[in-house]
Amino acid sequence: MSASDAAPLPPGVTAAQFRAALAAFKAALGDDAVLSNDVVSYLDPFAPGDALAHAPSAVVLPRDVDGVRAALDVANRYRVPLWTVSTGRNFAYGGAAPRMRGSVVMDLRRMNRIIEIDETLGYALVEPGVTYYDLHRALGTPRRFWLDPPAAGWGSVIGNTLERGYGTTPYGDHAANQCGMEVVLANGDVVRTGMGAMPASRAWQVFKGGFGPSYDGMFMQSNFGVVTKLGIWLMPAPEGYMICRYAFAREDDLERVVDTLRPLRMDGTMQSNAVIESAVRWAAGVSTRNQWYDGDGAMPDDVIETMARKIGIGRWNLRFCLYGPPALVKARRDIVHARFKPIAGATLFEMPYRDASVEPEGGGDRAQVGIPGLEAFSLLNWRGGRGAHIDFSPICPPLGRDAAKQARMVRERAAQFGFDYYGGFTAGERAMHHIFAAIFDSDDPQQSRNAGALIETLIHDAGAAGYGQYRAHLSYMDLAAAQYDFNDHALMRLSNTIKTALDPNGILSPGKQGIWPAR
Numbered sequence: 001m002s003a004s005d006a007a008p009l010p011p012g013v014t015a016a017q018f019r020a021a022l023a024a025f026k027a028a029l030g031d032d033a034v035l036s037n038d039v040v041s042y043l044d045p046f047a048p049g050d051a052l053a054h055a056p057s058a059v060v061l062p063r064d065v066d067g068v069r070a071a072l073d074v075a076n077r078y079r080v081p082l083w084t085v086s087t088g089r090n091f092a093y094g095g096a097a098p099r100m101r102g103s104v105v106m107d108l109r110r111m112n113r114i115i116e117i118d119e120t121l122g123y124a125l126v127e128p129g130v131t132y133y134d135l136h137r138a139l140g141t142p143r144r145f146w147l148d149p150p151a152a153g154w155g156s157v158i159g160n161t162l163e164r165g166y167g168t169t170p171y172g173d174h175a176a177n178q179c180g181m182e183v184v185l186a187n188g189d190v191v192r193t194g195m196g197a198m199p200a201s202r203a204w205q206v207f208k209g210g211f212g213p214s215y216d217g218m219f220m221q222s223n224f225g226v227v228t229k230l231g232i233w234l235m236p237a238p239e240g241y242m243i244c245r246y247a248f249a250r251e252d253d254l255e256r257v258v259d260t261l262r263p264l265r266m267d268g269t270m271q272s273n274a275v276i277e278s279a280v281r282w283a284a285g286v287s288t289r290n291q292w293y294d295g296d297g298a299m300p301d302d303v304i305e306t307m308a309r310k311i312g313i314g315r316w317n318l319r320f321c322l323y324g325p326p327a328l329v330k331a332r333r334d335i336v337h338a339r340f341k342p343i344a345g346a347t348l349f350e351m352p353y354r355d356a357s358v359e360p361e362g363g364g365d366r367a368q369v370g371i372p373g374l375e376a377f378s379l380l381n382w383r384g385g386r387g388a389h390i391d392f393s394p395i396c397p398p399l400g401r402d403a404a405k406q407a408r409m410v411r412e413r414a415a416q417f418g419f420d421y422y423g424g425f426t427a428g429e430r431a432m433h434h435i436f437a438a439i440f441d442s443d444d445p446q447q448s449r450n451a452g453a454l455i456e457t458l459i460h461d462a463g464a465a466g467y468g469q470y471r472a473h474l475s476y477m478d479l480a481a482a483q484y485d486f487n488d489h490a491l492m493r494l495s496n497t498i499k500t501a502l503d504p505n506g507i508l509s510p511g512k513q514g515i516w517p518a519r
Contacts, residue, residue: 007039007057008102010080012519018057021078025060025104028070033110035059042088042105044097044474046388046442048452054097054474056083056105063110065228069188071106072226075507076186082106083509084226086128086159089152092391092437093163094474099511109156111228114138116205119145122234123179123205128158128227132372142357145234146370148172153372158230162220163471166426166433168368170323171235172273173428180204181216182229186503191215191225205231221471222495223509224502235370237356238323242333243365247314249345251301254316254407255400258425258432260339261318262398265429269335272368274320277424278407279308282317284382284422284439285375298415314347321368326353379422385441389422390451392458394467396425396432403432409461410436417454418447433470459483474511481514 009018025034036058043051060082062068075082083103088096098105112129117138122145124135132153139145148167150160161174171177181193194210195203208214219225248257257276264270280299283292292307293299299307308315322329322336333350340346351360360366366373380387392410396402403425411421414436423436438454440447452475459469459476463483472480484491495515499506506517 007036008052008055010057010102010104011100013078013080013102017078018080021074021080022058024074024078025058025071028074029060029062029067033061033063033067035061039105042096042107044095046091046095046390047097048390048438048440048448048455048473048475051097053101054094054099055101056098057102059105059107061107061110065111065182065184065190068106068108068111068184068226068228069190072184072186072188072507075104076505079505079507080104081507081510083512084108084223086156086162087131087154089155090159090163091152092389092473093471097474099474099477099509103510106226108226108228115229117145117234118205121206122236123231124157124234125180125205125229125231126157127229128156130157131155132157132160136370136372139234143237143370146171146237147232147234147372148174148177148370149367149372150174151367151376152374153367154374157232158227161230161232162227164220166273166428168273168275168319168321168426169235169370170271170273171233172426174232175217175220177233178216178230179206179208179233180229180231181219181227183215183219183225183227185225186505186508190228192229205233218498221513223512223515224498226508239325240323240329240353240355241369242322242329242353243351243360243368244320244322244333244336245349246318246340247312247347247349248316248318248343249314249347251315252404253314253343253346255404256343257316257318257340257400258398258403258427259400260343261427264336264339265398265427269332270320271323271332272321274318274427275424276403276427277317277319278421279304279311279313279315279317280420281379281422281424281437282313283307283311284379286311286378288384289382289420290384297418299420314345319365319368321365329353379437379439382420382422382439383441383447386443387439388442388448388451389437389439390455390473392436392438392455392462393469393471394434394462395470396434396467398427398430398432403434405465406434406462406467409465410434410458413458413461414438414454417450417457419451419454477511478514 081103083098108128111127116125132149148171164175425432438451469480
């Protein structure tokens with residue numbers, strides 16, 4: 001799609017009506033806040049197929065809450081759908097592209113104020129355009145508080161939190177560490193949740209509940225409103241830390257690894273979210289595929305074994321970090337090591353204990369001490385060409401048998417479509433996120449189509465086995481939502497009821513998470 005291409009019209013809107021809507025957007029927001037001639041940068045860069053299937057018709061960029069309200073007013077008057085993004089960097093799940101072709105993207109990146117950082121109570125209040133890099137810089141040095149960055153630090157704090165993103169410090173469950181929102185509803189009404197409903201509240205970012213029903217969760221992964229401010233809790237900087245890694249020699253060690261890890265996470269001995277990575281996932285961060293294998297289809301097992309041995313990693317690799325004063329960290333390390341030692345061939349690698357003011361060496365470990373980066377994108381070099389990936393993200397109970405079942409299911413299905421098992425688990429206290437990336441060369445149409453077909457098949461497979469996605473690419477949101485079908489899709493009926501009540505004209509992000517307006 002280039003400047004010469006005609007952008008698609010919003011469904012049900014004539015060319016004349018859309019021209020009038022664009023003029024109204026410009027009158028309300030300013031000419032520089034409306035893009036309509038070339039919106040190529042808002043296409044999905046990792047599209048598993050035709051990126052134009054999710055092409056927007058235009059882009060609006062409000063600067064403040066009044067601008068958001070003005071854009072909603074125009075959208076309601078002209079029945080133009082708005083697809084809201086914070087910065088649009090949710091790659092592998094669709095980027096800034098809208099679910100419904102022809103929607104106008106409402107990009108909130110110009111709303112980029114860090115409104116408050118409280119270094120007594122340990123929270124920040126931010127707008128949608130604030131990235132993890134922005135907040136990290138604002139925390140200064142020496143850092144009294146750490147943030148928890150996701151895999152790619154260039155994304156929005158609000159955007160990642162609303163998608164229930166995860167990191168690897170003790171504050172890694174971003175949604176759980178959110179407190180208080182400001183939301184603009186489809187009718188332009190501005191709501192503050194929790195204690196923020198009091199105009200002079202002194203506790204908005206410290207107590208989630210407020211008085212009466214709690215609504216914060218309703219605006220996560222939904223299209224019920226536009227979140228314009230959000231409070232996030234920060235982690236008090238510990239005295240020091242120790243980064244550790246285990247390498248496990250055998251493919252079938254996964255079950256014992258998970259069952260050993262679970263009680264350590266549940267009782268808090270291991271404070272951070274631990275990451276279990278397959279050999280391919282680790283290798284993709286430090287090498288390219290053709291260094292090990294240049295044949296067709298998935299890498300054979302003997303090649304993976306040779307690759308792991310030469311790199312000095314395991315078939316499964318566990319990364320975690322311990323925090324606190326030296327004596328406490330050592331005590332935790334000793335407990336962890338005693339638990340994993342019975343697994344034959346388990347090898348512990350540990351970095352020396354460091355003061356919290358000292359940054360770790362090696363980019364891949366910096367997120368564990370609250371430093372955002374972009375090291376995750378090294379995987380794009382794995383297959384060669386113009387690298388891309390699309391993710392499959394089921395939730396897994398922290399039980400060895402479930403982890404082994406999911407890994408086997410995904411590995412075997414991926415091989416059928418010609419993909420390596422680039423997978424792993426992020427282990428929280430009560431659940432694990434199983435992330436598999438179908439890595440492909442986006443200049444190869446067949447690879448792109450195969451990646452999409454693989455993800456679609458995996459969602460069906462997982463649903464039949466009782467495993468649901470925690471998020472999904474634009475193209476597969478309807479399918480992922482359809483797996484949640486208790487009582488003939490009662491949950492979706494509830495979502496549709498709320499959608500109709502709050503957004504009767506159906507203008508806010510139609511199709512997000514499978515929630516469509518009545519019209």
